[in-house]
Amino acid sequence: MIVDLKKAISLIRDGDVVAIPTETVYGLAGDAKNALAVQKIFNTKGRPADNPLIVHISSIDQLHDFAESIPDDALQLADKFWPGPLTLILKRKPAVLDIVTAGLDTVAIRMPNHPIALKLIQKTGPVTAPSANRSGKPSPTNPEHIKQDYGTNLPILDGGKTDVGIESTVLDLSELPYRILRPGVISKEELSTFLGQPIERETANRKSPGTRHTHYKPTASVKWLDERQSIIKSHKTFYILHHKEFANLPENAIHFRENYQEFARLLYDLYRTADQKGFSQILIEPFTNSPSHPLIDAIINRIQHSVNK
Numbered sequence: 001m002i003v004d005l006k007k008a009i010s011l012i013r014d015g016d017v018v019a020i021p022t023e024t025v026y027g028l029a030g031d032a033k034n035a036l037a038v039q040k041i042f043n044t045k046g047r048p049a050d051n052p053l054i055v056h057i058s059s060i061d062q063l064h065d066f067a068e069s070i071p072d073d074a075l076q077l078a079d080k081f082w083p084g085p086l087t088l089i090l091k092r093k094p095a096v097l098d099i100v101t102a103g104l105d106t107v108a109i110r111m112p113n114h115p116i117a118l119k120l121i122q123k124t125g126p127v128t129a130p131s132a133n134r135s136g137k138p139s140p141t142n143p144e145h146i147k148q149d150y151g152t153n154l155p156i157l158d159g160g161k162t163d164v165g166i167e168s169t170v171l172d173l174s175e176l177p178y179r180i181l182r183p184g185v186i187s188k189e190e191l192s193t194f195l196g197q198p199i200e201r202e203t204a205n206r207k208s209p210g211t212r213h214t215h216y217k218p219t220a221s222v223k224w225l226d227e228r229q230s231i232i233k234s235h236k237t238f239y240i241l242h243h244k245e246f247a248n249l250p251e252n253a254i255h256f257r258e259n260y261q262e263f264a265r266l267l268y269d270l271y272r273t274a275d276q277k278g279f280s281q282i283l284i285e286p287f288t289n290s291p292s293h294p295l296i297d298a299i300i301n302r303i304q305h306s307v308n309k
């Protein structure tokens with residue numbers, strides 16, 4: 001059910017959850033200081049309790065309500081990249097609800113770059129907001145996706161289609177060396193150039209609890225295209241291509257022609273559309289020969305999580 005800003009604010013103040021737009025994907029928001037509201041988020045999504053949530057703030061002051069021992073680098077990053085698709089992991093204040101951090105001694109925080117989300121948070125105070133999909137499904141990038149997962153009962157604040165299309169970069173500043181736990185549109189190179197120091201890329205899934213769980217999966221199976229395979233007209237297979245030239249593409253294929261921003265923006269929508277249209281398999285061109293682009297690490301990461309192993 002679509003609600004206006006005023007209604008969304010009153011629902012969140014009353015401890016309810018509302019799907020809200022951000023610049024990356026829609027989030028399922030609830031009052032970050034109300035344990036029952038946060039519990040409602042977990043219940044609604046079917047999210048495992050060991051997967052912590054991101055606190056969304058609307059002003060830098062609020063950072064100090066949740067984090068402590070904040071390194072100067074964090075303040076500089078916040079100043080440069082917020083509001084924007086960068087989540088910082090910092091040491092938490094003891095008062096932060098355990099349910100938000102899944103009992104960890106750190107907390108994830110970001111300031112979303114979306115006028116509606118910021119207006120809402122200015123009125124409600126900080127909200128926790130995981131991506132608004134049902135746990136395991138691709139993140140929603142428009143209100144239709146949320147209705148696909150929950151029917152029409154869940155309140156949705158409509159902000160149209162999201163701009164980035166994949167979730168924020170998660171950067172762990174709670175210990176040295178700093179580490180990217182989840183790649184996003186703000187790349188490792190951009191962050192390490194800005195900070196003037198190397199940043200590691202976490203691959204062992206040691207620290208980000210979310211990476212242990214199934215993610216971003218459509219019902220159709222997702223596989224990498226074998227590059228010797230030809231692209232054929234079919235109502236079973238949907239192809240996602242981006243680099244290599246293929247002659248006479250059928251209707252069941254999309255070619256991004258190296259526009260990786262558009263690729264990220266549409267990936268989850270394509271997953272969901274393929275399901276809606278009854279395709280049983282999605283074949284994606286690998287990135288072996290593609291040009292380098294700051295978004296490719298994040299795109300491969302999301303695809304890799306949905307590939308049927």
Ligand code: TXA
Nearest residue numbers: 024026027052053106107108130131167168208209210
């Ligand atoms: O773009 C985004 O970040 C979206 C929008 C709605 O803001 N939100 C989002 O939230 O993607 P979610 O819950 O789907 O993903 C949060 C990720 C998970 O992988 C979680 O494990 C990780 O952040 N995370 C949260 N708190 C953490 C912590 N204290 N330490 C390590 N990882 C943490």
Ligand code: MG
Nearest residue numbers: 130131132139
């Ligand atoms: Mg998510």
